Amino acid sequence: MRSDLVSTLPLVLNPASTTPIPAQLTAQIRNLLAKGILSPGDPVPSTRALANRLGVSRGSVVTAYDQLAAEGYLSSTHGSGTIINPNLHQLKPLEAEKTHRKTPTPAPPLLNLDPGIPDTATLADSAWRAAWRTACANPPQNIPDAGLADLRSEIAEHLRRMRGLVCDPDRIIVTAGAREGLTLLLRTFAQATIGVEAPGYPSLRRIPETLGHHLRDLPTDSNGLMVSDLPTDLDALLLTPSHQYPYGGSLPAARRTALVNWAENSDTLLIEDDFDSELRYVGMPLPPLTALAPDRTVLLGTFSSVITPQIACGYLLLPTPLAHQLAQLRGILGQPVGAITQAALATYLASGALRRRTQRLRRVYRRRRSIVNERLSALPGAQLRPIDGGLHAVLITATPAEVVVEKLAMRGLQVTALSQYWGGAGAENGIVFGFGSHDDDTLDWVLAEIADAISA
Amino acid sequence: MRSDLVSTLPLVLNPASTTPIPAQLTAQIRNLLAKGILSPGDPVPSTRALANRLGVSRGSVVTAYDQLAAEGYLSSTHGSGTIINPNLHQLKPLEAEKTHRKTPTPAPPLLNLDPGIPDTATLADSAWRAAWRTACANPPQNIPDAGLADLRSEIAEHLRRMRGLVCDPDRIIVTAGAREGLTLLLRTFAQATIGVEAPGYPSLRRIPETLGHHLRDLPTDSNGLMVSDLPTDLDALLLTPSHQYPYGGSLPAARRTALVNWAENSDTLLIEDDFDSELRYVGMPLPPLTALAPDRTVLLGTFSSVITPQIACGYLLLPTPLAHQLAQLRGILGQPVGAITQAALATYLASGALRRRTQRLRRVYRRRRSIVNERLSALPGAQLRPIDGGLHAVLITATPAEVVVEKLAMRGLQVTALSQYWGGAGAENGIVFGFGSHDDDTLDWVLAEIADAISA
Numbered sequence: 066m067r068s069d070l071v072s073t074l075p076l077v078l079n080p081a082s083t084t085p086i087p088a089q090l091t092a093q094i095r096n097l098l099a100k101g102i103l104s105p106g107d108p109v110p111s112t113r114a115l116a117n118r119l120g121v122s123r124g125s126v127v128t129a130y131d132q133l134a135a136e137g138y139l140s141s142t143h144g145s146g147t148i149i150n151p152n153l154h155q156l157k158p159l160e161a162e163k164t165h166r167k168t169p170t171p172a173p174p175l176l177n178l179d180p181g182i183p184d185t186a187t188l189a190d191s192a193w194r195a196a197w198r199t200a201c202a203n204p205p206q207n208i209p210d211a212g213l214a215d216l217r218s219e220i221a222e223h224l225r226r227m228r229g230l231v232c233d234p235d236r237i238i239v240t241a242g243a244r245e246g247l248t249l250l251l252r253t254f255a256q257a258t259i260g261v262e263a264p265g266y267p268s269l270r271r272i273p274e275t276l277g278h279h280l281r282d283l284p285t286d287s288n289g290l291m292v293s294d295l296p297t298d299l300d301a302l303l304l305t306p307s308h309q310y311p312y313g314g315s316l317p318a319a320r321r322t323a324l325v326n327w328a329e330n331s332d333t334l335l336i337e338d339d340f341d342s343e344l345r346y347v348g349m350p351l352p353p354l355t356a357l358a359p360d361r362t363v364l365l366g367t368f369s370s371v372i373t374p375q376i377a378c379g380y381l382l383l384p385t386p387l388a389h390q391l392a393q394l395r396g397i398l399g400q401p402v403g404a405i406t407q408a409a410l411a412t413y414l415a416s417g418a419l420r421r422r423t424q425r426l427r428r429v430y431r432r433r434r435s436i437v438n439e440r441l442s443a444l445p446g447a448q449l450r451p452i453d454g455g456l457h458a459v460l461i462t463a464t465p466a467e468v469v470v471e472k473l474a475m476r477g478l479q480v481t482a483l484s485q486y487w488g489g490a491g492a493e494n495g496i497v498f499g500f501g502s503h504d505d506d507t508l509d510w511v512l513a514e515i516a517d518a519i520s521a
Numbered sequence: 522m523r524s525d526l527v528s529t530l531p532l533v534l535n536p537a538s539t540t541p542i543p544a545q546l547t548a549q550i551r552n553l554l555a556k557g558i559l560s561p562g563d564p565v566p567s568t569r570a571l572a573n574r575l576g577v578s579r580g581s582v583v584t585a586y587d588q589l590a591a592e593g594y595l596s597s598t599h600g601s602g603t604i605i606n607p608n609l610h611q612l613k614p615l616e617a618e619k620t621h622r623k624t625p626t627p628a629p630p631l632l633n634l635d636p637g638i639p640d641t642a643t644l645a646d647s648a649w650r651a652a653w654r655t656a657c658a659n660p661p662q663n664i665p666d667a668g669l670a671d672l673r674s675e676i677a678e679h680l681r682r683m684r685g686l687v688c689d690p691d692r693i694i695v696t697a698g699a700r701e702g703l704t705l706l707l708r709t710f711a712q713a714t715i716g717v718e719a720p721g722y723p724s725l726r727r728i729p730e731t732l733g734h735h736l737r738d739l740p741t742d743s744n745g746l747m748v749s750d751l752p753t754d755l756d757a758l759l760l761t762p763s764h765q766y767p768y769g770g771s772l773p774a775a776r777r778t779a780l781v782n783w784a785e786n787s788d789t790l791l792i793e794d795d796f797d798s799e800l801r802y803v804g805m806p807l808p809p810l811t812a813l814a815p816d817r818t819v820l821l822g823t824f825s826s827v828i829t830p831q832i833a834c835g836y837l838l839l840p841t842p843l844a845h846q847l848a849q850l851r852g853i854l855g856q857p858v859g860a861i862t863q864a865a866l867a868t869y870l871a872s873g874a875l876r877r878r879t880q881r882l883r884r885v886y887r888r889r890r891s892i893v894n895e896r897l898s899a900l901p902g903a904q905l906r907p908i909d910g911g912l913h914a915v916l917i918t919a920t921p922a923e924v925v926v927e928k929l930a931m932r933g934l935q936v937t938a939l940s941q942y943w944g945g946a947g948a949e950n951g952i953v954f955g956f957g958s959h960d961d962d963t964l965d966w967v968l969a970e971i972a973d974a975i976s977a
Contacts, residue, residue, distance in 0.1 A: 075807070101687045102685045198654065201649065201653035231558055376859050
């Protein structure tokens with residue numbers, strides 16, 4: 066018999082009542098059953114334990130149990146004491162039924178081609194498993210509000226190797242991902258005006274709006290943000306300089322210099338979304354904006370596309386005063402990333418497995434990019450935008466994008482219309498789809514379906 | 522040689538420059554070293570790979586490398602190619618030094634006696650390890666914004682068994698703990714007036730203030746919130762009915778009824794902090810407030826004290842319309858608890874291991890509570906408050922609390938002055954300390970030190 070039921074069954078007797086104790090007990094137990102708090106098959110406390118807890122005679126409890134047994138509510142079993150009659154299913158009320166029912170997960174589309182989903186087929190290697198094994202058995206205690214010191218050191222090392230950026234780990238705050246990082250950062254503003262790229266990453270642009278800030282759409286071409294005519298009344302500017310989202314261009318050096326000068330003159334904070342910058346296929350990577358203007362730039366990093374979105378962990382690299390401010394805020398609001406997750410990630414990064422994995426995946430993604438180029442670049446009625454990095458492709462189409470999206474959905478493929486990336490009007494007609502997460506054969510089939518949907 | 526360095530070393534040649542290519546290369550590599558982007562011992566790209574990437578002749582790269590080797594920057598090794606001279610440590614600039622330095626974790630006190638820390642010595646049993654092993658290898662994909670459906674079902678089952686509460690899993694939102702849950706909930710208010718208990722849980726009361734809401738301190742006695750004279754202009758009221766923090770009393774049934782009536786009449790949302798309600802030693806547990814007023818109460822739950830704070834996971838149980846509103850908000854701002862953590866917790870709860878563990882720990886905590894009672898209840902110049910549940914004790918002292926706290930700190934013990942739990946004046950003189958997390962022998966020693974510090 067589970068003694069948790071002894072101490073938690075919400076039975077309250079009223080000694081002043083004219084109803085006898087056994088009758089009070091039977092009524093209350095029937096009531097608990099009707100409410101679903103007790104279910105068929107549940108063990109009930111022994112008569113001795115319940116009598117002790119309630120401070121009544123054991124005889125009163127025996128009388129009550131005998132009555133309930135006679136009514137068919139209780140059964141005696143050999144070995145495991147008295148239980149609620151397992152055949153009482155018809156008594157179970159609707160409300161209780163709901164508790165047991167597993168809420169069905171909404172059926173995912175047959176094949177999710179959202180941009181940014183990495184290939185995780187070979188993620189769970191021995192280094193990954195060992196990192197979680199150690200972390201769940203011995204999670205570190207009393208970790209700083211900004212995040213585990215070892216993890217912040219490993220993130221600094223990751224930035225040095227992957228992005229050529231040298232930084233003090235004290236400038237890093239561990240986050241639950243890019244969106245949580247942006248949400249935390251925006252707390253430092255009361256009501257701000259935030260410039261965003263149009264087109265831009267919809268999942269980040271919705272955040273300032275939801276938090277009550279004002280958005281300002283800024284024109285963007287295939288090389289990224291156009292910097293010649295920027296407004297001077299922005300509090301912050303959110304952009305994707307290493308790999309414009311969705312077009313994929315890298316902000317040219319001249320624009321970067323102009324941007325930093327403008328930010329200095331207009332006293333604007335730059336928020337650099339460095340999403341999948343580790344995955345570059347052509348050209349020389351330019352260093353992050355934060356290397357040019359470390360006192361004015363916040364780098365928004367995530368391990369979603371280089372490891373897996375399922376870990377829900379990222380980081381902010383901040384100017385030192387802002388890092389201190391956000392660490393204090395973390396101290397009050399709490400660090401949402403658990404010590405187990407932080408320790409596992411730190412161990413995994415320290416093992417060098419991520420560097421080896423990124424190497425391997427770069428080759429895999431480069432191959433898949435070639436497949437996309439081969440199949441779609443000479444398609445009549447469509448124009449494939451160059452894919453310089455990342456995990457997704459942009460295909461400009463003659464057929465209306467909504468028609469293409471709908472057709473592909475009928476075939477079980479989920480792609481996105483390019484118009485989803487614009488705040489307002491002015492969108493080109495086309496689709497965006499990820500090519501990173503599925504194997505080459507699946508990709509082949511996907512591309513054939515896309516080609517067919519466009520030509521039809 | 523690591524090919525990640527081949528593709529990411531930020532080398533940019535200017536073909537239009539009058540400086541020869543080899544000289545441009547040597548200058549840039551020296552510069553990368555000075556900045557710490559390259560460190561002693563790092564491999565550099567092979568001459569062939571670098572020449573290919575930069576689109577220059579291999580001879581230019583060989584000339585540059587020869588020059589750098591002559592200057593002592595590069596070393597050739599058998600087997601692993603060319604590397605940065607490992608003896609270059611004196612060149613490493615301060616900034617780069619910092620990157621490698623592990624930021625020291627602030628030294629924890631010898632023994633942390635903060636309230637609410639559970640005993641985690643035996644947590645990592647086979648069910649726990651198996652749950653994380655499965656979750657890290659095969660995390661679920663595409664989980665709902667409110668949280669993994671299986672986890673929400675298991676939380677509903679947990680509430681049914683531990684708290685006698687029947688609820689629909691659709692009313693549950695997974696959170697990164699009580700603080701994150703409260704922060705999310707408070708987003709539904711623009712600028713609100715929030716009533717809080719005085720004394721109350723400091724770590725929660727700081728949150729509304731930090732988010733720009735107004736706090737109203739409400740008087741509390743040893744049974745919990747005093748309900749006779751509540752203001753009518755509150756938007757929400759945060760309270761600990763099952764186990765008042767720090768005093769430990771449970772809100773009597775009559776006050777609960779009065780409170781719910783007041784909330785109905787004044788249209789106030791009740792926020793029920795159900796912290797460590799699973800751990801009760803005496804008396805009959807009253808059902809949560811949310812059972813009395815499900816359409817008006819938000820239950821703030823956490824697995825910190827029944828499992829471990831290191832998992833950073835909790836939940837909100839909400840009125841249905843508020844649950845839908847917060848699920849939408851989660852969809853925009855992101856779910857901070859990763860799928861790996863959610864899946865591990867769901868599996869662990871489904872295994873029944875937490876119920877068995879809670880049973881065991883209740884016995885352990887009950888024993889430790891008896892030890893505290895034995896050692897401190899008859900102490901001259903001190904009065905131990907009754908411990909009805911939870912993991913901490915309140916000791917009223919004649920010696921000023923600051924003196925006691927200071928003395929114990931000198932002996933390596935961290936306890937808290939009771940005054941820390943008040944927003945304003947009116948605090949009793951005493952200390953608060955946890956007795957749950959350390960073994961019985963350690964507790965014996967701790968109690969002897971406390972007795973000594975008070976008498977001295």
